[in-house]
Amino acid sequence: MRIGELLIMNGIIMEKQLKQALQLQQIQSNKKIGELLINSGDITERQLVEVLEFQLGIPVINMAEAKFEESIIHQIQEATAREYNLIPVEQKNGVIKLAMVDPLNHEAIKQCEKETGMTVQPHIATRTEVEQAITKYYGTKQLIEDINRIIQAAVEKKAKYIHFTPEEDELVIKFQIGDKVILQKAIPKDAQQTMIDRIKIMSGLNVTNRSLPQEGKLHIQKDHQQIDLNISILPTINGENIQARILNYSEASLTISELGLTTENFHIIDRLVQQKSGMLFIAGPPNSGQSSTLYALLNHLHTGESNVISLEDPVEHRIKGVTQVEVNTRIGLKLSEAIPFALKRNPDIIMIDDVNSRACLELTAQAAWPGRLLICGSQAYSAVHAIRRMIGLGIDKQMLSSAIIGVIAQRLVPRVCKHCAQTMTATDEEIKNFENHNLVNIDAEKNGSKSMIGNFRTYVSAQLSGKMTVVRGSGCQVCNHSGYYGSIGIHEVLQIDQKLKQLILQSLPDPDLELYLKEQAYKTMLYDGLLKAREGLTTVEEVLKVVH
Numbered sequence: 001m002r003i004g005e006l007l008i009m010n011g012i013i014m015e016k017q018l019k020q021a022l023q024l025q026q027i028q029s030n031k032k033i034g035e036l037l038i039n040s041g042d043i044t045e046r047q048l049v050e051v052l053e054f055q056l057g058i059p060v061i062n063m064a065e066a067k068f069e070e071s072i073i074h075q076i077q078e079a080t081a082r083e084y085n086l087i088p089v090e091q092k093n094g095v096i097k098l099a100m101v102d103p104l105n106h107e108a109i110k111q112c113e114k115e116t117g118m119t120v121q122p123h124i125a126t127r128t129e130v131e132q133a134i135t136k137y138y139g140t141k142q143l144i145e146d147i148n149r150i151i152q153a154a155v156e157k158k159a160k161y162i163h164f165t166p167e168e169d170e171l172v173i174k175f176q177i178g179d180k181v182i183l184q185k186a187i188p189k190d191a192q193q194t195m196i197d198r199i200k201i202m203s204g205l206n207v208t209n210r211s212l213p214q215e216g217k218l219h220i221q222k223d224h225q226q227i228d229l230n231i232s233i234l235p236t237i238n239g240e241n242i243q244a245r246i247l248n249y250s251e252a253s254l255t256i257s258e259l260g261l262t263t264e265n266f267h268i269i270d271r272l273v274q275q276k277s278g279m280l281f282i283a284g285p286p287n288s289g290q291s292s293t294l295y296a297l298l299n300h301l302h303t304g305e306s307n308v309i310s311l312e313d314p315v316e317h318r319i320k321g322v323t324q325v326e327v328n329t330r331i332g333l334k335l336s337e338a339i340p341f342a343l344k345r346n347p348d349i350i351m352i353d354d355v356n357s358r359a360c361l362e363l364t365a366q367a368a369w370p371g372r373l374l375i376c377g378s379q380a381y382s383a384v385h386a387i388r389r390m391i392g393l394g395i396d397k398q399m400l401s402s403a404i405i406g407v408i409a410q411r412l413v414p415r416v417c418k419h420c421a422q423t424m425t426a427t428d429e430e431i432k433n434f435e436n437h438n439l440v441n442i443d444a445e446k447n448g449s450k451s452m453i454g455n456f457r458t459y460v461s462a463q464l465s466g467k468m469t470v471v472r473g474s475g476c477q478v479c480n481h482s483g484y485y486g487s488i489g490i491h492e493v494l495q496i497d498q499k500l501k502q503l504i505l506q507s508l509p510d511p512d513l514e515l516y517l518k519e520q521a522y523k524t525m526l527y528d529g530l531l532k533a534r535e536g537l538t539t540v541e542e543v544l545k546v547v548h
């Protein structure tokens with residue numbers, strides 16, 4: 001049965017309308033009858049595809065509900081898609097599903113099978129839908145390049161996050177570098193939605209859903225290296241806000257010597273972990289570089305023979321040879337449930353990125369008994385605070401004091417940009433801070449760090465003045481005129497000796513603890529930060545922002 005007759009039979013058109021269309025076809029012989037009926041307004045596109053489905057036995061595809069596999073779009077060339085009005089939707093077992101305006105076009109099918117090497121399974125879709133999809137998925141080469149450029153710039157600037165923030169009149173793009181948020185560029189409001197949609201498509205998210213939060217992953221290639229981003233979408237009154245977290249692979253291959261530890265701290269930590277027994281905590285608020293330290297310690301300890309398991313929420317970087325398990329309630333595996341499973345595999349080292357409850361702490365402490373090292377993250381502000389927090393959670397103090405071997409606490413501070421560093425006379429405030437911490441005269445070589453002197457001319461003239469000097473970035477293109485580039489860790493390392501174990505049993509009474517730390521000449525994060533400021537690696541101002 002012909003399409004016209006089917007339309008009449010279904011009561012969609014009357015004979016008169018078909019006759020008119022057939023007459024028109026005599027003049028426009030290249031047009032199909034269905035198309036002419038749509039043009040004259042006699043039928044809708046939807047009615048046509050439904051009748052075609054019936055007539056041809058080829059299924060209709062609802063493009064609004066179809067889940068496009070972004071990765072397969074480019075298996076068919078843009079020119080082919082445009083010429084034949086088709087677009088690939090999904091692929092499975094060597095079969096590629098195409099949405100086609102004319103599913104009987106054998107030439108088109110042959111061409112697509114040639115390009116993809118797969119069997120084509122044609123589906124019918126309306127012309128408008130297919131054209132819209134082609135514009136959306138292909139007509140955006142420039143946009144994809146723009147987005148890639150933004151991501152690459154963020155990686156080069158060592159940003160941790162890219163924020164796409166829709167405001168009332170524009171879409172603002174900001175980089176978060178260390179704890180600084182720097183405006184990168186603004187995009188006109190009318191281009192906002194296409195960019196957000198594109199990022200969502202690239203991240204495998206639902207483009208049509210604009211009212212619910214979504215999470216996905218985005219990958220791009222740069223210099224033969226894959227950059228991965230965690231994408232989080234939050235709808236706001238001005239449009240969808242996108243937070244892209246850059247997962248830096250080089251972070252996962254960090255060595256312990258790259259963390260910016262002083263020689264003294266490096267040796268303390270090395271001694272602690274070489275015991276290969278007990279619990280070591282890495283403390284710090286979010287974004288304080290903890291995960292770098294956790295990964296660096298794993299790299300330091302993992303020799304290939306040891307059995308290492310990590311329990312992470314989420315797994316941020318892959319480490320070769322380490323059994324990495326993702327734990328969080330979202331995927332239905334709780335940390336407290338994962339620990340016993342991990343123990344059954346008899347690991348030498350377990351890394352847990354955040355031990356956050358009494359139950360988990362006790363499981364961890366128990367696991368540390370038989371010559372096994374546990375390296376655990378803790379969201380505490382200082383080494384002492386980490387222990388107080390555990391006591392506050394109600395952990396058995398006997399258990400804690402027996403298992404714990406040390407706490408490293410840390411923060412990240414912006415690093416002075418070496419491209420525009422200038423030596424300057426220290427302010428009175430800076431001098432006071434250095435004096436209070438006995439940092440007027442320092443021996444950089446002994447500290448294991450290389451002092452920065454910045455611009456040599458400014459260094460010499462400052463030296464000639466005979467005054468105490470510091471280093472500041474004057475701002476340049478490289479550092480986005482901020483004077484800082486990248487970040488550096490500041491640390492404190494608390495070794496737990498017999499005396500401290502006793503103090504833990506007594507819940508760390510304040511005066512005793514203070515006296516003990518004084519006797520030990522304990523070096524706080526503040527000291528470490530000021531030392532690094534004295535060495536010209538950061539500034540007093542930035543250190544005082546994160547520790548007091």
Ligand SMILES: [Zn+2]
Pocket residue numbers: 417418419420421473474475476477478479480481482483484485
């Ligand atoms: Zn600079």
